[in-house]
Amino acid sequence: KIKKGSITTKIIKEAIKKKVAEDVLSISHIEDKIARFAQSYLFAHTPHFFDVYLDNIKKVKKNEVVSAANSFFDFSRTVITILKPVLTEKEKKKKIYSKNSLKPELITLKNGLKVILKEDHSIPKTHAKLISLGGLRNETSKNNGIGHFVSELLGKETKNHTKQQLQNLFEGNGAHFQAHVGNNTFYCNLACLAEDFQTLLPIFKDAIFNTKFSESEIKELKRLTLQWISQRTDDWHSHGYYHFKKEFYQNHPYQLNILGEEKTVSKFTKKDLESYYTSLFSTNEMVLSIVGDFDKKKTISKLNALFGSLKIKKPEPKKLSRKSHTKMSNQHFDIPQNVGAIFMGFDGETFKNTKNCVKLDLLNTIVSGMAYPTGRLHQELREKGLVYMVHATNQAGCETGHFLINALTSKKNINDVLKIINRELKQVQNAPTSKKEFEQAIAQMKFYYKDRASSTESLTLMMSIDELYGRGFNYYETINKEIDNLDKKDIQITAKKYLKNAQLFTFSKKD
Known part of the structure; x- marks a missing residue:
């Protein structure tokens, strides 16, 4: 349709x-500005490349879009790539891809430690x-901050191995060891080639x-962490989320x-x-x-x-x-970035209440x-060019978590964006959802969970957390x-049950 000119001036x-909003609102902290100048010099040997780029975008006419479509949308030169599993006759006989051979299993060691094992021999x-x-x-x-501090020190040096020896053992084999801390957990990861697993365990x-x-x-x-803390205000989202958590979760560690x-x-x-470590x-x-790919008997x-x-x-x-x-x-909070940000939070759910989650x-x-x-919010706000991004997240917790709506816009558009968000939330509370929209949402949810489970690293985390929180290691199934x-x-x-008593936080640069 575009190649034939079936496109309106309004579109x-x-x-x-x-496009202009996307470009301008993507500059949220000093690193973006530095990268922008560097790219300008790289592309055109001038610091003003992106300024000219935006000016030219604003001047684009319908005939130029149609001309570009005819020049570049040449379907005779289209390359389509489709990836799908193909089993050899040998693999079919061994059934190494069968669901039964890949079922996760929960065992308990003699001291009571729970262990989840899931074999997947498709990738070594x-x-x-x-x-x-x-x-x-x-x-x-x-x-x-002590949890994060300890997580950064884990694996640096042990009573049995020097820092250099650990680097040689992990990095020398292309393996990765990392420790992380979250709202409710502390965990350590090992990712390695199958051939090195028994050695690195x-x-x-x-x-x-x-x-x-x-x-x-x-x-x-300490030097690095204090530097990271000082840079908290450099990014609109980290700055905003910091204040959101502190105010939303008052008197609870989640703050x-x-x-x-x-x-x-x-x-x-x-x-x-x-x-803390002990x-x-x-x-x-x-x-x-x-x-992953491991020998179950040897591993146990x-x-x-x-x-x-x-x-x-x-x-x-x-x-x-x-x-x-x-x-x-x-x-409202002042931030150094020349943007407008919205954080709208509602009380959510706990991990144990899976049905409501x-x-x-x-x-x-x-x-x-x-x-x-x-x-709905993406369609309404992006279609009108009012936001660079808008998204909602449902984060449960050991105690009640939150349902958060987050948007990045310009300072002048904050009120307009809020009006549309509130209008859409009232609409979803008061008017029935169409069958088509409901079915699309169901399909998207199923794809999301299936996609998460397709990643070895993600699945390892999902099973561990679900077992730890009492939902069962195979909850994803x-x-x-x-x-x-x-x-x-x-x-x-x-x-109606959850979208009430909104806790609203807005952020923009002070005049």
Whole structure:
């Protein structure tokens, strides 16, 4: 249609507006500006390349779009690539791709440690993950950031291996060892070639349980962490989300920042770090998962030898509570970036309430797309060229989490964007969703979960977390049944139940 000229001037103007908005709003912090100048010189030996580029976009006419379409949309030169699994006769006989051979299995070592095993011999790689309850829920305003600090030091040096030896063992084999901290968990990852897994598994265990903290590493990490904290305001999203969490989750550890604060990080001592570290993986609140190409019999034998002797304590479950918001609030913050940002939060759900979590995922899909830029807000706001991005997220927690709508716009458009967001939320609360929109949302949800499970690394995390949170290690295999049980009416019911007492935070540059 475009090649034939079946395109209106209105569509051209809307496209120009979207492109200009996309370009301008993508510049949110100093790194973007530096990269922009560098690219300008690289492309045209001038710092003004993008200025000229935008001016030219604004001047584009319908006939030029049609001409470009005819020049470049040459279907005789189109290349289409399709990837699909093809089994050889030998593979078919062995049934190495059959679902039964790839079913995950939960075993328990003699000391009570839960281990999830899932064989996948399609690619010669293996992922291992040891995950424990903790994260920000185990921090306070006095030691905030200690989890992240320790995670950065894990695997640097152990009582049995020097820093250089560990680098040679991991990086020398193309393997990766990393530790991470989240809202509710602390976990360590190993990703390696299948041929190296049996060799690196003892090193993985050593890096986790025998880390040695050196004063020189602590000093350098303090310098880096304080630098990262100082750069928090350089990015509109990290700055905005920092304030959103702090205000939304008052009096609960979820309000804390992963990096911590300058006043806490600067005071960390070696003794503080060692005390926190010894509490990390010494409880029954941890799960070890292994996914990929490995020999099951050899692996179980080695796991019993390496991890079976660990002392698993059984502490009292940590009891925290969080009060739901009972009224709306509206706060504004100044930021250095010349943009407008919106964070609109609502009380969400806990991990254990899986049915309501899935219903909130359905609402999320209708409102903004399930991890993909679709949904009503995207269509309304992007079509009008009012936002660079708009998205909603449903984040559950051990205690009540949040349902967050986030948009990046310009300062002058903040109020218009808010009007449309509020209008669409009222619409989804008060008017039935069409059958077509509901079916599209269901299909998108199923694809999202299937896509996540197709990644070895993602699946390792999913199974570990689901088992840790009490949903069961194979919850990902049953999620489609929960999605199939959803009804069109659930959208309105869920919207009315959760989209209330909005906590609104807006951000823009001070005049």
